[in-house]
Amino acid sequence: MSLLPFATVDVFTETRFGGNPLAVVTGGESLPDAVMQAVAAEFNLSETTFVLPPADPRHTARVRIFNRTEEMAFAGHPMVGTAFVLAAADPGLATATFEVPAGIVDVEVERDADGAPVGAKVAAPQPLSLGETVAPEAVAGMLRLARGDIVMTTHPPIVASVGNPYVIAEVDGAALPRCDPDLAAFRDALAVRPHFGTRLSIHVYSKQGRTLRARMFAPLAGTWEDPATGSANAPLACLLLSFEPANDEARFEIHQGVEMGRPSLLDVIARRTPDGIRATLRGTCVPVMRGEVDCG
Missing domain, CATH: 3.10.310.10 (Diaminopimelate Epimerase; Chain A, domain 1)
Known part of the structure; x- marks a missing residue:
């Protein structure tokens, strides 16, 4: 024993x-x-x-x-x-x-x-790395949202990682509570992206300045929704800083898990460094x- x-x-x-x-x-x-x-x-x-x-x-x-x-x-x-x-x-x-x-x-x-x-x-163990973009229609379908709920102003849905990859997408604030994973749609999306391996995790957020609301879904890995995801919010912060060329650092207050009844608060700082944009989270x-x- x-x-x-x-x-x-x-x-x-x-x-x-x-x-x-x-x-x-x-x-x-x-x-x-x-x-x-x-x-x-x-x-x-x-x-x-x-x-x-x-x-x-x-x-x-x-x-x-x-x-x-x-x-x-x-x-x-x-x-x-x-x-x-x-x-x-x-x-x-x-x-x-x-x-x-x-x-x-x-x-x-x-x-x-x-x-x-x-x-x-x-x-985080790695600087920000970016992968392919994902069609907004695909993200909307996996979360039972309308195509117009996906916000494209800053960036399209995109794979981002600081050690663990996620599809990161901005959604309209009113749509965030309506996210409802469609398991069949997740399976279909992964089937046409075999290079993703076994992982297809979607991290969605809405923002008001430096305050973000986020939700993460990975139903194919058994996590229907995650109350707080440091390895997703860290690349999110790095991604947002990448669109602020005048700034070397950005700090974000990120709220997650609210819809699950397990509210979480993450404090994430993204910084430009000689080897890329890196993040710390507390x-x-x-x-x-x-x-x-x-x-x-």
């Missing part, structure tokens, strides 16, 4: 049962991939992480991230939440360096006046559960 400790935390919120829940399993380096995936499916959350010994001893940990159906190269709320859990166990932890498939993730732990962790700030966490998982 292999019993591994776990903790769950709500990420990008100061309110328990808000934000995006995350399960953090400590250990499990001897577990087969299939068992890790089964544990993640059992938790049935957007993501579950396994904290493992780092390949480089100078780093804090190697972190494997699984959604309900597959391993992920990078995800934002797992980095914030995993750092929070480790900081709660180690009062001296001020910074963390995580090894993930997308690269190295640097994290700054945030603590309150009593030294208790309250959240973290995460630097958020707070609330502990929820602790226990052991029997991995057989």
Whole structure:
């Protein structure tokens, strides 16, 4: 019998049962991939992480991230939440360096006046990269919207990534609450885009200045809707900065999960750097559960 400790935390919120829940399993380096995936499916959350010994001893940990159906190269709320859990166990932890498939993730732990962790700030592992555009009709069809609900003023729907790709599209503010994923349309869209692999995740947003409202849908990966998506909002911030040539930095307040009853708040900063536009994102966490998982 292999019993591994776990903790769950709500990420990008100061309110328990808000934000995006995350399960953090400590250990499990001897577990087969299939068992890790089964544990993640059992938790049935957007993501579950396994904290493992780092390949480089100078780093804090190697972190494997699984959604309900597959391993992920990078995800934002797992980095914030995993750092929070480790900081709660180690009062001296001020910074963390995580090894993930997308690269190295640097994290700054945030603590309150009593030294208790309250959240973290995460630097995305890659600069902004852009892929193909997607027809607005296709996005509208996948979300049961009208073609006119897709806003094309700044950019068309486009694949963007800082370690994990998303189709990012701006929608009319009145249309955002009406988004309703059509699973068959998602499957059809992926069938004509086999180069997307198994992922077709759509991140939509509306904006008023630097304040954004966002929703993310990945039903083919088992996440009908995500309450807070750091790895989607980070490239969104970078993308918007790319259309502001006079600015070297832009800070965005991003609200997500409102329609799900799990309101989340992400603070994202995009900056121009010598190797491209990079993002950092920060958020707070609330502990929820602790226990052991029997991995057989």
